[in-house]
Amino acid sequence: MSTDSIPSEDLPESRNKTGGDLSGRRLGDFQLLRRLGRGAMAEVYLAEQVRLKRRVAVKILKPELAGDRTYLQRFELEAQAAASLIHANIVQIYEVGCVDQLHYIAQEYVQGQNLRDYLARHGPPDLSHALSIMRQAASALAKAAEQGVVHRDIKPENIMLTAGGEVKVADFGLARLTHEGAANDLTQVGMTLGTPLYMSPEQVEGRPLDPRSDIYSFGVTCYQMLSGSPPFVGETALGVAVQHLKSRPKPLEAIRPDLPPMLCRIVHRMLAKSPSERFESARELLRELRRLQIEHFGDDWPEDLPGWDSLAAEMADDPRVAATRRLGELMKLNARLRARRRRWGWLAAAAVAAFAVGAAAAWQFVVPAPLLADAKPAPAKIAKEQSVERQCYRAGRLGTEAAWRSVLEYYPEKTYYTLRAKQQLALIYMRNEEFDKAMEIFDELSKLGEDQLELRAFGLAGKCGVLSLRGEYVESNEALARLWEIHDRLDNRQMKSLLQYAIERNRTKHGQQTAPEWERWLSEQFRQGD
Numbered sequence: 001m002s003t004d005s006i007p008s009e010d011l012p013e014s015r016n017k018t019g020g021d022l023s024g025r026r027l028g029d030f031q032l033l034r035r036l037g038r039g040a041m042a043e044v045y046l047a048e049q050v051r052l053k054r055r056v057a058v059k060i061l062k063p064e065l066a067g068d069r070t071y072l073q074r075f076e077l078e079a080q081a082a083a084s085l086i087h088a089n090i091v092q093i094y095e096v097g098c099v100d101q102l103h104y105i106a107q108e109y110v111q112g113q114n115l116r117d118y119l120a121r122h123g124p125p126d127l128s129h130a131l132s133i134m135r136q137a138a139s140a141l142a143k144a145a146e147q148g149v150v151h152r153d154i155k156p157e158n159i160m161l162t163a164g165g166e167v168k169v170a171d172f173g174l175a176r177l178t179h180e181g182a183a184n185d186l187t188q189v190g191m192t193l194g195t196p197l198y199m200s201p202e203q204v205e206g207r208p209l210d211p212r213s214d215i216y217s218f219g220v221t222c223y224q225m226l227s228g229s230p231p232f233v234g235e236t237a238l239g240v241a242v243q244h245l246k247s248r249p250k251p252l253e254a255i256r257p258d259l260p261p262m263l264c265r266i267v268h269r270m271l272a273k274s275p276s277e278r279f280e281s282a283r284e285l286l287r288e289l290r291r292l293q294i295e296h297f298g299d300d301w302p303e304d305l306p307g308w309d310s311l312a313a314e315m316a317d318d319p320r321v322a323a324t325r326r327l328g329e330l331m332k333l334n335a336r337l338r339a340r341r342r343r344w345g346w347l348a349a350a351a352v353a354a355f356a357v358g359a360a361a362a363w364q365f366v367v368p369a370p371l372l373a374d375a376k377p378a379p380a381k382i383a384k385e386q387s388v389e390r391q392c393y394r395a396g397r398l399g400t401e402a403a404w405r406s407v408l409e410y411y412p413e414k415t416y417y418t419l420r421a422k423q424q425l426a427l428i429y430m431r432n433e434e435f436d437k438a439m440e441i442f443d444e445l446s447k448l449g450e451d452q453l454e455l456r457a458f459g460l461a462g463k464c465g466v467l468s469l470r471g472e473y474v475e476s477n478e479a480l481a482r483l484w485e486i487h488d489r490l491d492n493r494q495m496k497s498l499l500q501y502a503i504e505r506n507r508t509k510h511g512q513q514t515a516p517e518w519e520r521w522l523s524e525q526f527r528q529g530d
Contacts, residue, residue, distance in 0.1 A: 022060065026050075027099040030058050030106055041065060046109060049094070056094060057110075061103040072103065079105050081149055082172040088393065089140040091160065091170040110168050115225065116156035122489060124226055127259070127451050128297065128416040133159070134222055135289050136167035141218060142282035144172055145211035152209060154217035155198040156224065163492070164396035165420050196237040196244075197230045201273050204241040212275040215282060219270025226263075227255045231271065245273070262292050297415065382406035392417040401428050419445070419455055426462055427494065439466045446479070457489040465498035473510035476502055480518070487521060496525055 022045065025032045030047040037044050042059040049056050065071050076096060083093035092108040115133070118125070125133065137159055144151060151158075151172050160168040196204075200216035203209060224230045231249030234240040249271055252264040266288050272278045279285040382403050385391040388411035395403035407421035422441045429438035445452075445459025460483040467476035480503070483490070490496065500522050 022102075027058065027060075027102060027104055028097055029095075030056065030104075032058060042105075047106070049106065055109045056106050057108070059105045059107065066101070066103045075103065081147075085144055085147060085149060085172055087140055087143040089136045089167055089169060090143065090172060091168045107170075108168070110160040110162060110170070112160050112162040112166075112168075114157050114170075115159040115161060115221070118161055118491075119156060119225060119228075122454070122491060124228055124256075126454055127263075129454065130222075130225060131263075131289065131293060132165060132416060133161070133167050133225065135286065135293070137169055137218060137221075138282050138286050138289060140167075140169040140172075141211065141214050142286060144214075145282055150209050150211055151214045151217075152203070153195060153198070154214050154221060155195065156221055159221065162396075164424070165392070165417075166396060196240045197232070199241060199244055200275075201245050202275065204244050210275070211281060212278050215270050215278050215285060216272075216275075219267055219278075222267050223249060223252060223271065226259060226267065227252060260292065260296050262288075262295070266292065384410045387411075388415055388417045392421060395421060395424070401425065404428070419448070419452065423455060423458055426458075430462070430465075430494075430498075435466050435469060438462060442466060446482075453486050453489040454491055457483060457486045458492055458495055460486075461490055461492075461495035461499050465495075465502045468502035468505045471509075473506045476506055484518070487518075493525075496522060 021035050022032050022043075023034050027047075029049055029051050031050055032045045032047045034046050035043060036046050036057065039059075042061050042065075045058045045060065047056050047058040048054070061075065065075075079093060079096040083096065086092065091110060093105060094108070095106040097104055097106070124130065137154075141151070141154075149172055151169070153171060154169070158170045160170055162168070198217040198220045200209070200213040203213055203217075220230055220232075232240050232243035232247060234243065249268070252267055253259065253261060256264075266285070270278055270285070279288070382394070382398070382405075384406070385394055388407065391407045391410055395407050397403075404421045404424045408418055411418060422445065426438045426441040426445075429435070429441070439462070442459045442462030445455045446463055448456040448459070460479050464476050464479040464483065467473075467479060480499070483499075490499075499518075503518060503522075
């Protein structure tokens, strides 16, 4: 990549003035499909890597940055360092390049939402879900620290959540390009409050950083995830920064007395002002989280997630992976469903069609299992992994009924991961019109306790839909009424589509009226593209 300074007048016309939409352009092996968003450093596009036929995210540097030779040198070095991080919980960088004076990074495309958006929609997650997020993000930090990479910008926006329960940390190493020397910039007019909310004290003061700075920023993120707001807020970036240096956060246990005291101690240790008082490393943090998992839930987790490189090699020739790329086949799904003649007849097919349409619209949030219907099935026997977490991770990669059943067969004790496996099996059974099997799972999930509200909401929504299909309209509306108390915990678009179908069917077939709050809420969910 050339490091010569690029005059603005030499930039392509579409980027020279306003950074116009580049959708439809091709950069080397990457066909840009649509713009996903804009950041301080770059614009992000969904793209197709033509040679490998896979979806990727392409970040294109803004013109004012691409014209700075020093910046480009640092950009290349930092991106290459980040690309060396191969881990299941790190968004993988595939390529750094320049085509037609457009400098770009091609990276893994994560189908999901970031933690900031999740918290805005749902508030603090259930305890088991929160621990899973912490565990996976800390694993990413441990991997980076082992290779000498400091993230510098850990915050909810950079923690991605997939529908299958995976966590991926984005933008490793790249934050250095925009946030180095932050102590000198905090008084700028227009300085945003985003990143300063999560800065470590040493970062605020412009001192050298090591991995313990990331631990502090992650502690701020965890505090916000568990309490509902960051430990320090203010009207200006400088005001927030001063609090990181001088103030003590309100005790987490005072805000959330329901949390295990050990978890509160872990978070506050991460927030220690002095790096020497924090966890020495993310690996030490992981050991404490593991001990908390064992003491509170009674089950263990592995020291490391499976290596991304080995899984990628296994999947390279899997025809199922290629099948997931054919998004266009979703348009044919309704016709296939209408052709099926099974126990529930055309009404069942219509419900599943609505269910599938929800999957299509929620493509970025839901694993697109309907696309796998025509792919060659994976071997029926799934090998046993070393732990339930690894087994669940493998099942998420394969996406088959056999893979998800292997989680329950090898690890029958009820844990967060076995419940997630049952959730995925219920989705598969609904797509296959095996409603009795799905109903068994929905019924079990609907009875979960206060620590599993997201899964309880999922179960109640499923019960509402299946009961409506069976013609049990009164019972369907009863499930709907129970769901309203925790409806904001429902985070699955397919279930929301099924609810829409059930509400309309209950009204037209049996005159069952639904509270107008339901229709307003569902309308808002789909209007927002949730």
